Amino acid sequence: MNRAEVIDLFIEIKQEYPQFNDSDEEIDRHLKYLKDFPFEAALRNVELHIKTTKWPPGISDIRGRIGEQLEKQRMETETSTYFEKLDSWRNGAAPPPAGLKEALYAKLRKNDGD
Numbered sequence: 001m002n003r004a005e006v007i008d009l010f011i012e013i014k015q016e017y018p019q020f021n022d023s024d025e026e027i028d029r030h031l032k033y034l035k036d037f038p039f040e041a042a043l044r045n046v047e048l049h050i051k052t053t054k055w056p057p058g059i060s061d062i063r064g065r066i067g068e069q070l071e072k073q074r075m076e077t078e079t080s081t082y083f084e085k086l087d088s089w090r091n092g093a094a095p096p097p098a099g100l101k102e103a104l105y106a107k108l109r110k111n112d113g114d
Helices: 003-016 024-034 039-052 059-063 066-092 100-113
Strands: none
Touching (some): 024 059
16 A cells, blocks of 8 residues: 555545544554555455444554455355356256156155055
């Protein structure tokens, strides 16, 4: 993340938390701890924070729990792949041959009578 992106985050934060300190010193301090973090992930974390917390986010809130985020992303990918397989199987499925059900029932009835 670069300084301009930190400023963009601060604009988003300041809209919800007017008391948030958006001074140049705070921008530089946040940049020190966020320069290795992707802006998109930070923005998502800020948006989630705004939805769930009445206090302005700190640096740790902006960074979020990267391990949990990576696991969530992995699970979303896995789930999407699974549903694609289900759709593929559904599209390739065919009904059983005519008369199969009746033939099976007849065999079952015959075996019950033995």
